[in-house]
Amino acid sequence: MTTTSPSGDSVHTVVIGAGYAGLAAALSLVDNGTDVLVLEASDRVGGRVHSQRLDSGVVVDHGGQWVGPTQHRLLAAAERFGCATFPTYDTGDHLELWADGNCRPFRGAGPVDGPGVEQYVEATEAIDKLAVTVDLDNPGATERIAEWDSETVQSYFDRTVDDADARRRLALAVQGVWTVEPRDISLFHLLFYVASAGGFDQLMETAGCAQERRFVGGAQSVALAMAERLGEKIRLNTPVTHVEHSADGVRVDTDRGPVYASHVVVAASPGAAVRIRFTPTLPPSRNRWMERSPMGEVSKIHTVYDRPFWRERGLSGQATVYGDRNVGVVFDNSPEAGEAGVLVSFAYGDRQRRWAALPPAERRADILATLGAIFGDEATNPLAYTEKSWPEDRWAHGGYAANPAPGVWVEHGATGWRAPCGRIHWAGSETASVWNGYIDGAIASGQRAADEIIAAATP
Numbered sequence: 503m504t505t506t507s508p509s510g511d512s513v514h515t516v517v518i519g520a521g522y523a524g525l526a527a528a529l530s531l532v533d534n535g536t537d538v539l540v541l542e543a544s545d546r547v548g549g550r551v552h553s554q555r556l557d558s559g560v561v562v563d564h565g566g567q568w569v570g571p572t573q574h575r576l577l578a579a580a581e582r583f584g585c586a587t588f589p590t591y592d593t594g595d596h597l598e599l600w601a602d603g604n605c606r607p608f609r610g611a612g613p614v615d616g617p618g619v620e621q622y623v624e625a626t627e628a629i630d631k632l633a634v635t636v637d638l639d640n641p642g643a644t645e646r647i648a649e650w651d652s653e654t655v656q657s658y659f660d661r662t663v664d665d666a667d668a669r670r671r672l673a674l675a676v677q678g679v680w681t682v683e684p685r686d687i688s689l690f691h692l693l694f695y696v697a698s699a700g701g702f703d704q705l706m707e708t709a710g711c712a713q714e715r716r717f718v719g720g721a722q723s724v725a726l727a728m729a730e731r732l733g734e735k736i737r738l739n740t741p742v743t744h745v746e747h748s749a750d751g752v753r754v755d756t757d758r759g760p761v762y763a764s765h766v767v768v769a770a771s772p773g774a775a776v777r778i779r780f781t782p783t784l785p786p787s788r789n790r791w792m793e794r795s796p797m798g799e800v801s802k803i804h805t806v807y808d809r810p811f812w813r814e815r816g817l818s819g820q821a822t823v824y825g826d827r828n829v830g831v832v833f834d835n836s837p838e839a840g841e842a843g844v845l846v847s848f849a850y851g852d853r854q855r856r857w858a859a860l861p862p863a864e865r866r867a868d869i870l871a872t873l874g875a876i877f878g879d880e881a882t883n884p885l886a887y888t889e890k891s892w893p894e895d896r897w898a899h900g901g902y903a904a905n906p907a908p909g910v911w912v913e914h915g916a917t918g919w920r921a922p923c924g925r926i927h928w929a930g931s932e933t934a935s936v937w938n939g940y941i942d943g944a945i946a947s948g949q950r951a952a953d954e955i956i957a958a959a960t961p
């Protein structure tokens with residue numbers, strides 16, 4: 503059914519947001535013969551995935567960038583649209599820099615005899631054992647959800663891990679994967695996320711895991727190809743401000759007038775969706791879910807050099823940084839053929855807030871000082887420098903993803919997480935059972951929301 507409109511457009515389904523979730527929802531509906539209109543607030547598609555070609559021709563990914571071998575939906579979309587991938591550079595020694603200036607080479611999880619490594623590995627194995635009991639499709643049915651959602655990850659580590667260095671390693675892992683501090687999330691959310699990825703190592707590692715491959719044209723290339731297929735069905739620069747909904751249909755208001763539809767898919771991040779007004783008001787559980795799921799805090803900083811000089815010294819370009827420095831992790835983000843050298847530095851949680859509060863020149867100096875301490879003086883003289891602070895992004899409000907606060911899964915998960923509210927359907931990587939918080943999960947969520955609508959239309 504398409505609701506008839508007194509004035510304004512009318513379609514069967516409006517999709518709010520042209521990130522991977524919205525694009526996947528729209529493509530699934532179009533493949534099913536359903537009339538769709540995608541309303542996107544910004545001037546581009548891709549959302550939290552944003553690739554930029556620098557003047558030198560080097561492509562940098564300010565947002566999501568990696569794809570792993572079990573991320574079947576993203577790989578299928580890349581194959582459908584002919585977007586090539588290549589292995590992340592993972593050859594040679596990684597480095598870890600400690601507060602005392604000690605810079606140790608390592609391979610795998612950490613130096614075999616490094617501080618806290620043994621207990622760190624034991625702790626991650628213990629997490630995996632608990633995570634396999636999480637019910638991914640019905641998290642509320644997990645036997646120990648009430649207990650685990652009542653405890654922060656910080657208090658769990660304090661309680662179960664004696665070694666302070668192991669706790670430092672675990673804290674950096676939490677920052678790196680969830681872009682928050684261990685005090686910010688519950689043990690249950692951590693376990694759910696680990697289970698949704700297929701294990702702790704899947705989240706952390708490169709070969710065979712989430713960081714295995716990159717896109718030749720940048721991770722946005724698949725989104726751009728999906729958008730090309732949708733053509734005129736996407737309207738950019740069209741923020742949705744208000745959704746009015748009833749048993750008969752929905753009216754979606756934008757600065758450019760209303761659109762009438764039978765169903766709407768909200769595929770904006772929780773941080774953006776909570777800023778849209780709904781009439782009548784959404785059920786309290788859905789509102790609370792969005793209000794109490796703040797977006798993570800991360801910045802990505804790229805430095806570009808004439809060549810990946812660290813490789814000449816047998817280094818992978820991957821580094822982890824402990825202590826008070828603002829950079830947490832560094833990766834080699836050079837183009838496939840290595841015709842230029844690119845390092846990407848990540849700042850998350852407390853580090854991100856400290857770093858983002860600095861004036862621009864100090865931010866740059868801060869990053870280069872850490873890269874110099876890890877890779878030597880050559881790292882302090884990049885040809886180009888770019889930074890992207892996601893909490894300041896107007897339409898994402900943060901990243902990588904939203905993290906429900908302690909208690910939210912158990913209090914509001916059953917109906918607030920992704921259950922449709924009448925004709926309103928929820929998509930977005932945060933609503934995925936598998937690869938929650940990742941591009942692959944975003945695609946899965948869009949396809950699930952489309953299936954809900956197709957099922958509702960089937961007599």
Ligand SMILES: Cc1cc2nc3c(=O)[nH]c(=O)nc-3n(C[C@H](O)[C@H](O)[C@H](O)COP(=O)(O)OP(=O)(O)OC[C@H]3O[C@@H](n4cnc5c(N)ncnc54)[C@H](O)[C@@H]3O)c2cc1C
Pocket residue numbers: 518519520521522523524541542543544546547548549550551564565566567568569740741742743769770771774775778800801802892897898900901902903929930931932939940941942944
């Ligand atoms: C720095 C960073 C690194 C990451 N690294 C990886 C990685 O390597 N691999 C990986 O798989 N994932 C990664 N992620 C996570 C991944 O990018 C996201 O989970 C995924 O892209 C989310 O897609 P989405 O469609 O659910 O949401 P979004 O991408 O946020 O899309 C939502 C869209 O809705 C639009 N919108 C918002 N408000 C409105 C409104 N009122 N009206 C209309 N439109 C609106 C937004 O502009 C946006 O285009 C990373 C994320 C970040 C930020």
